[in-house]
Amino acid sequence: MQRPLSILLLLGLIIAPAALAPAAPPDDDRRSPVVRAVEAVSPSVVNITVDKRVTTGAQSPFGDTFFNQFFKEFYGQRQYQAQSLGSGVIIDGEKALVLTNAHVITGSAAISVRLTDGREFLADLVGSDPDFDLAVLRLRDTGKEPLPQMAMGDSDDIYIGETAIAIGNPFGYSNTVTTGVISALNRPMKTNRGSFGNFIQTDAAINPGNSGGPLLNIHGELIGINTAIRPEAEGIGFAIPINKAKFVVSELVDSGHVAPIWLGLFGQDIDQPTAHYFKLRTPRGMLVAEVLPNTPAQEAGLRPGDIVLAFNGQEIADKNDYMSRLFGITRNERAVLVLLRDGKRLSLTLVPKVLDQATAQDLVLVRWGFGLDNSPGRGSTVARISPGSPAAKLGLRPGDIIHQIGNRRIEDRMDLLNAFLHNRMQNTVIMRVQRGNNLYYARLGL
Secondary structure: OOOOHHHHHHHHHHHHHHHHOOOOOOOOOOOOHHHHHHHHHHHHEEEEEEEEEEEEEOOOOOOOHHHHHHHHHHHOEEEEEEEEEEEEEEEEOOOOEEEEOHHHHOOEEEEEEEOOOOOEEEEEEEEEEOOOOEEEEEEOOOOOOOOOOOOEOOOOOOOOOOEEEEEEOHHHOOOEEEEEEEEEEEEEEEEOOEEEEEEEEEOOOOOOOOOOOEEEOOOOOEEEEEEEEOOOOOOOEEEEEHHHHHHHHHHHHHHOOOOOEEOOEEEEEOOHHHHHHOOOOOOOOEEEEEEOOOOHHHHHOOOOOOEEEEEOOEEOOOHHHHHHHHOOOOOOOOEEEEEEEOOEEEEEEEOOEEOOHHHHHHHHHHHOOEEEOOOOOOOOEEEEEOOOOHHHHHOOOOOOEEEEEOOEEOOOHHHHHHHHHHHOOOOEEEEEEEEOOEEEEEEEEO
């Protein structure tokens, strides 16, 4: 039976739009700048798997960190293999270099890197620095097929409120994309190794496994390396600015480590009477107590009695704030200090200097009063004590073994150098010392 024409026309109207609809154009409205940025950079975001040797020890029944140290020493430790996941970015395809966080590869026995196209490579550690929390890897045996490479952005050209894109491998879910905005700039953040500044803050979701992955702008350019979250907060993540990372990468590739730097000054906090004496409204800033000869501070014209008000455009609250800003720069950068001198403000630019081991050892001997054995493999053994020094008053003796100063383990003279740099302005320093078979904590008064 022949169907009425009206029914056929109705069926045609229902079917035709679906059957005859043209394919979406390649640049339709859904392919937003975020989509295009992700498509461009995803091949250069990698998944990092690390096999680690994990050491654990007995825990004290008191649940206290102080007592746990003793239980670990005297009741033994055990090791086992574990795996951890992180993210990374290919920053140089020709040289097969990958940038990630130092904490991602800490304690690694083997490192493997997987690309989004399925290729997987073993990787060697070129260098890492725990203070900046950055590490550079080199992929092995990459073959003739070229590697992708991420475009570098400019982290000095960032707007608060602009779109931010984070990519990583949270909980093993490869190339997960989250978006948000740049929430703040130059944020300080405390870590287990101290307080450090100049982080990018974002509300783009950063979860475990995102560490080492990229933070991008809307053009798909790398502006930061995702490094940390606040577990007790929501929508607060941090990234290392890429301009900072460039300086660190350069040193890691050249020498495998970041040279420790200093300016050659000692300072102290400003209390209320001092603030009143210098006619300060509030006790903020750092009072310069001493300027050492032949140092950047002396060459720039700093004097005892100057008050440091700002460091590279950021106000200084106290000496710890100053130290956190100092440890946020490398020898390739400059330190611009705003000072108060004789009631007037002035600005000085300092060129940081590398603190070599010999100078550091001399300073430790003069300031703290002890020197370490120079024999290979015995860098933590006390060799000499200066009479009347803080070490002598504490009761240290030659032959004592120093395991830790502050929150830094001491295994060689480079560790001592870094411990001195980070603790040189403290009034007291906690040390973990071994004498014979006895281990104890001691407070070095400075």
